[in-house]
Amino acid sequence: MTQPLRVAVIGHAFMGAAHTHAWRTASRFFDLPYTPEVTLLVGRDPERTAAAATRLNIAETSTDFSQAVNREDIDVVDICTPGNTHAEIAVAALEAGKHVLCEKPLANTVAEAEQMTAAAERAAHRGVHSFCGFSYRRAPALALAQQFVAEGRLGQIRHVRAQYLQDWLADADAPLTWRLDKDTAGSGALGDIGAHSIDAAQWVAGQRIEGVSAMLHTFVPTRPLTGDTQGLGGTGSAEAARGAVTVDDAAAFTARFSGGAVGVFEATRFALGRRNANRLEINGSHGSVAFDFERMNELQYFDGREEQAAQGFRTIQVTDAVHPYTDHWWPVGHGLGYGDLFVHQVADVVASLHSRHPAQPDFAEALDVQRVLHAVETSAGENSRYTPVERHQV
Ligand code: SOE
Numbered sequence: 001m002t003q004p005l006r007v008a009v010i011g012h013a014f015m016g017a018a019h020t021h022a023w024r025t026a027s028r029f030f031d032l033p034y035t036p037e038v039t040l041l042v043g044r045d046p047e048r049t050a051a052a053a054t055r056l057n058i059a060e061t062s063t064d065f066s067q068a069v070n071r072e073d074i075d076v077v078d079i080c081t082p083g084n085t086h087a088e089i090a091v092a093a094l095e096a097g098k099h100v101l102c103e104k105p106l107a108n109t110v111a112e113a114e115q116m117t118a119a120a121e122r123a124a125h126r127g128v129h130s131f132c133g134f135s136y137r138r139a140p141a142l143a144l145a146q147q148f149v150a151e152g153r154l155g156q157i158r159h160v161r162a163q164y165l166q167d168w169l170a171d172a173d174a175p176l177t178w179r180l181d182k183d184t185a186g187s188g189a190l191g192d193i194g195a196h197s198i199d200a201a202q203w204v205a206g207q208r209i210e211g212v213s214a215m216l217h218t219f220v221p222t223r224p225l226t227g228d229t230q231g232l233g234g235t236g237s238a239e240a241a242r243g244a245v246t247v248d249d250a251a252a253f254t255a256r257f258s259g260g261a262v263g264v265f266e267a268t269r270f271a272l273g274r275r276n277a278n279r280l281e282i283n284g285s286h287g288s289v290a291f292d293f294e295r296m297n298e299l300q301y302f303d304g305r306e307e308q309a310a311q312g313f314r315t316i317q318v319t320d321a322v323h324p325y326t327d328h329w330w331p332v333g334h335g336l337g338y339g340d341l342f343v344h345q346v347a348d349v350v351a352s353l354h355s356r357h358p359a360q361p362d363f364a365e366a367l368d369v370q371r372v373l374h375a376v377e378t379s380a381g382e383n384s385r386y387t388p389v390e391r392h393q394v
Contacts, residue, residue: 002027005034005350008068010042010089011080012052015103015133019078020056022342029328030347033354036076042068065089069096079103082178083186087112090363094123094130101349103133105195105373106366108186113363113370120363129358131349132366134199136278138344140336141299143324144316145282145289146204153303154284160205160255160263161281162197164189165274169220169249176223176243188247190216191373193278194267198372199361200280204289207259209372214253214379215386219270221245253376276338288313297335 007023009016023036041058042065043049053061062068065085068077069092077093079086079102086107093100100120107113120130136142148154166189168174178184179192202208222242249270255263271277278293290300290313300313319335321327325344329336348359361369379385 002033002035005036005075005353006040006073007036007038007076007078008040008042008071008074009038009058009078009080010065010068010085011103012041012043012049012056013080015080016041016043016052017056018339018342019080019101019103019133019346020058021339022346023078025339025343026346026350029343030351032347032350034350036346036350040068040071040074066092069093069098074098076101082184083108083191084184087116090116090130091119094119094128097123097126097128099129099131099349099353101131101133101345102363102366104199104366104369105186105191106132106363106370108191110367110370110374113367117363117367124358127354129349129353130363131345131359132361132363133342133345134196134203134361134366134369135341135345136196136200136293137203137361138325138341138348139291139293139296140324140326141296141316141318142200142204142280142291144299144318145280145291146206147324148287148289148301149204149206149282149284153287154282154289155286157205157207157257157259157261157282157284159281159283160201160207160257160261161279161283162201162263163266163277163279164193164197164268165266165271165277165279166193166269167272167274169269170272172220173224175226176245177226180223180245180247182246185247187373187377188216188218188245188249188251189267189269190248190251190376192267193269194251194265194376195369195373196278197265197267197280199365199369200278201263201265202257202368202372203361204280205257205259205261205282207257207261208368209255209263209375210258212253212255212372212375212379213385214251214376215384216248216377216380217250218245218247219249248380251376251380253379255372293338296337 041053250268281290288302302313352359
């Protein structure tokens with residue numbers, strides 16, 4: 001067994017569980033220079049954190065992240081908490097010499113993301129690395145799409161079309177959670193799932209978003225308070241059991257890319273019937289690719305130069321050993337799932353810890369996504385170029 005890599009996971013909800021699974025699984029399927037071990041779980045509530053540690057089989061717990069930052073026997077701090085805590089934890093950990101993996105989006109503001117990136121650049125000079133958890137890059141089919149574009153198979157990229165559609169908030173009586181509070185989450189669908197689309201679109205297309213024209217909308221302005229959100233905005237009236245939603249429910253924007261491509265983006269958690277449809281389609285002068293996470297082991301590919309182009313898109317089953325990541329898993333045709341994206345993320349991060357080119361996206365890449373998020377929010381604000389359709393009585 002190789003030298004252990006001791007990991008402290010901060011946060012134990014959905015992402016804490018996904019990351020813990022990944023730290024524990026990666027070395028069983030990938031040859032890594034270190035064997036990750038999650039040795040400490042940090043959470044706000046002692047009882048809940050202890051229960052999570054029992055469930056996740058983690059030996060130690062704490063309610064103070066500085067425990068993770070200051071201990072000599074921790075090598076990596078993995079931040080799986082709401083966005084309003086990312087900057088404080090990441091900067092302290094990097095300055096203490098800990099590698100940091102931070103969930104997306106990097107922060108709630110560009111200023112915080114810049115502060116984190118500056119700390120990461122200082123730490124990099126000491127061989128300490130930063131990573132941001134845009135995990136969909138590690139879906140084999142999306143990684144294959146990025147390879148196709150990079151190889152020039154699609155020719156000149158003209159269209160980038162990204163939709164991230166969920167429906168877990170379509171019920172107006174779904175409770176008010178931290179993801180619906182701007183101070184805690186930074187934004188709503190835009191930062192939570194739109195950030196994934198922005199990162200994937202820029203990475204696969206190989207171009208940067210240079211400008212946007214956007215709208216944000218909130219369909220449901222108040223929601224039932226829960227034990228965790230009693231403090232968030234109870235109105236004290238007949239609505240006392242409900243609190244204010246202070247983020248977007250849906251985002252829609254167009255974008256111009258640095259290489260001349262035109263982008264159309266949509267992010268919503270109200271697309272009833274779409275459970276986790278993270279979709280990206282790229283149209284080029286020679287061909288197109290289309291990915292939908294709900295069919296994550298498949299890539300739709302159209303090569304306009306082939307004789308049988310008239311037959312339209314063909315489906316590539318991305319489970320062959322020649323495809324990204326798949327040779328580490330099961331025989332052809334058996335497929336992978338959501339949790340395996342995080343296993344790939346850990347494998348890439350650990351494998352790159354002592355390389356001069358650590359795994360991407362690092363904090364600088366994630367800061368760029370944060371800048372696009374900010375541009376979308378600015379464009380959708382009061383000064384948005386919204387033009388009402390004029391309809392006159394004839
Ligand atoms: C939102 O519900 C969410 O959990 C995102 O926060 C994750 O990043 C995404 O992978 C799944 O959906």
